Amino acid sequence: MIELAIVSGKGGTGKTTVSASFSVLAKNKIIADCDVDAPDLHLLLKPKVNIKKDFFGMKKAYINKDSCIECGVCIDVCRFDAISPDYAVDTALCEGCEVCFTQCPVKVIEMRENKAGEYFVSETPYGKMVHGILGVGEENSGKLVAIIRNVARYYAQKEKVDYIIVDGPPGIGCPVNSTLSGLKYAVGVTEPTESGLSDLERLMELFHHFKIKPFIIINKSDLNPEMSEKIKRKSIEEGAIFLGEIPFDPVVVESLKMGKPVVIYEKDSKAKKIITELWKKIEDYLSRKV
Amino acid sequence: MKITVTSGKGGTGKTLISTSLALSLSKKYPTTYIDLDVEEPNGYIFIKPNIQKKEPITLPFPKVDYDKCNFCGVCQEVCAYNAIAVLSFNNEVKIFPELCKSCGNCVLNCPEKAMFEVPREIGTLTYGKRENLKFFEGKLNISEVTTTSAIRIVKKKSLEDIRNGEILIYDSPPGASCPMVEASKGGDYIILITEPTPFGLFDLKIAVGVVKGLNKKFGVIINKEMEGFDELYEYLKKENIKVLLKIPFERRIAESYSKGKTLSEIGKEWEDIFLNLYNQILEEVND
Numbered sequence: 001m002i003e004l005a006i007v008s009g010k011g012g013t014g015k016t017t018v019s020a021s022f023s024v025l026a027k028n029k030i031i032a033d034c035d036v037d038a039p040d041l042h043l044l045l046k047p048k049v050n051i052k053k054d055f056f057g058m059k060k061a062y063i064n065k066d067s068c069i070e071c072g073v074c075i076d077v078c079r080f081d082a083i084s085p086d087y088a089v090d091t092a093l094c095e096g097c098e099v100c101f102t103q104c105p106v107k108v109i110e111m112r113e114n115k116a117g118e119y120f121v122s123e124t125p126y127g128k129m130v131h132g133i134l135g136v137g138e139e140n141s142g143k144l145v146a147i148i149r150n151v152a153r154y155y156a157q158k159e160k161v162d163y164i165i166v167d168g169p170p171g172i173g174c175p176v177n178s179t180l181s182g183l184k185y186a187v188g189v190t191e192p193t194e195s196g197l198s199d200l201e202r203l204m205e206l207f208h209h210f211k212i213k214p215f216i217i218i219n220k221s222d223l224n225p226e227m228s229e230k231i232k233r234k235s236i237e238e239g240a241i242f243l244g245e246i247p248f249d250p251v252v253v254e255s256l257k258m259g260k261p262v263v264i265y266e267k268d269s270k271a272k273k274i275i276t277e278l279w280k281k282i283e284d285y286l287s288r289k290v
Numbered sequence: 291m292k293i294t295v296t297s298g299k300g301g302t303g304k305t306l307i308s309t310s311l312a313l314s315l316s317k318k319y320p321t322t323y324i325d326l327d328v329e330e331p332n333g334y335i336f337i338k339p340n341i342q343k344k345e346p347i348t349l350p351f352p353k354v355d356y357d358k359c360n361f362c363g364v365c366q367e368v369c370a371y372n373a374i375a376v377l378s379f380n381n382e383v384k385i386f387p388e389l390c391k392s393c394g395n396c397v398l399n400c401p402e403k404a405m406f407e408v409p410r411e412i413g414t415l416t417y418g419k420r421e422n423l424k425f426f427e428g429k430l431n432i433s434e435v436t437t438t439s440a441i442r443i444v445k446k447k448s449l450e451d452i453r454n455g456e457i458l459i460y461d462s463p464p465g466a467s468c469p470m471v472e473a474s475k476g477g478d479y480i481i482l483i484t485e486p487t488p489f490g491l492f493d494l495k496i497a498v499g500v501v502k503g504l505n506k507k508f509g510v511i512i513n514k515e516m517e518g519f520d521e522l523y524e525y526l527k528k529e530n531i532k533v534l535l536k537i538p539f540e541r542r543i544a545e546s547y548s549k550g551k552t553l554s555e556i557g558k559e560w561e562d563i564f565l566n567l568y569n570q571i572l573e574e575v576n577d
Contacts, residue, residue, distance in 0.1 A: 009330055011300010011464050016489065037465035038298045038493040058370060079393055081442070092471045092503070095438075097393030098370050136499040139468040142435065170300040170464060171329040174435040177388075193548035195305065195332040202330065205432040223541075224548035256487050257519050 003164040006187045009199030011170035014219035019167035020044040020261035025279040029163040032152040033131035034179045047122030057116030057140035058096025067108040074100035092137040142178035192227035214240045221245035294477030296462035298493030302483040303513035308461040309336035310553040314564035316423035320453035326473040327463045328428040328440045335550040339418030339425035349392040351410035354383045358404035365396035437469045466496040480508035486519040509534040
């Protein structure tokens, strides 16, 4: 079984468009959406939720104002600026470190359970999907990502699938680290812009850190052919497998607006043909390795 | 005046718009652009600043004074992040930097006063300038997960020696979790960028939830505007959300963007558009 994450560094390069299509094309798979901040894969795959679970993040501090002597110790020791001058805890900023809880001289602070999101096991027309959503302004997206990956792996083993297709979050921080840790392969989707290149370079460093073999795709490649060439050269130099380019095709935006993966939207679209070829290349490569 | 430019969905045009806004305003007002997208800072591509100095962004990291430590295990017990392992059989206290949030709880609770803190580098803060525009950039080191702390530190630095009447433009990371909240908290006004697609709308709704929760005044810029997705406009109308500006979906803009050009470099008229935009915001904030 191969777990394959689709990530990008830069947002909006087409991760979800590619993930949705790969989720359709891969034959025997579990699908996972690890972008728990702004999950979008469900908009294309239309999952029917079968199991719904609460996700608890770090506990949050709560100050019992009736017994508080307003000494200011908690405000001083909190390094996350989460306690206001009138002794209210901003739960969006509280990181649950418990320093106020241990230092309060009159012990009027308690740590309360905090529902920070939800996760789901669903059925889609293309297979089982594990996904989740973080509550508004919550932290600990990395922990929710780890749970989603664990649940996806549980079903992958149970159902003896060949692939877990993971739609990853943008950036290179906490949730991305959590998405990539322990993986052997990942797909990096980029675009031929200065920003795309800059972010890809940082993403490549992260791939090296995790010892991941990346496949690179340039989306909207005809926007700036020179830049596409530069990115292609760069990825090969850095030891990535350059998978190919997806030129801009209006059908991609259309299919998105209709809420469908592009590979099932129109029978003979250019984008469908290319993405199908890209997936075939991944399958061929991996079948030679396994 | 502090304005945060942010979005739920990535790649909607935060950096293009915040750099274009900052450069346009700097022609008339003392302005600072602050790149808070510390995981992927790209503002430098568009601003092209002269770099004046760089300094490390650090967080305090606990260390153990082994002359005093008796391996009692309190530090491990109080650490909410499981970042400390006391291996008494080995006379060792292991502290994992990738889990430590630098909260200081272990140091304050150590009964033997055997813990102290040393600065640990998590990223780089860059200071620069382009004509009248001041430039700040926070950049997180690879494989670091302390995004929110880095944003907090860069934000604080950006507030040191500001000029009279300074406008600060914060370029935020995308999403709806703590890094985006931390960046949004810095603004007196929030500009949310979206695009007319189901993804853009779904993620906008999440971002609106964050901004409303923070009790901030805000408006929306629709980027890559095109026909064929009315749900976005229906939502904005129903929620009575102000549309500040629409930027058309044009190949010319996308191509210039790919080369690191701001909107005001594409057409001079954008300078006036952004000055007007600022006046609109100013009115609303003072209202």
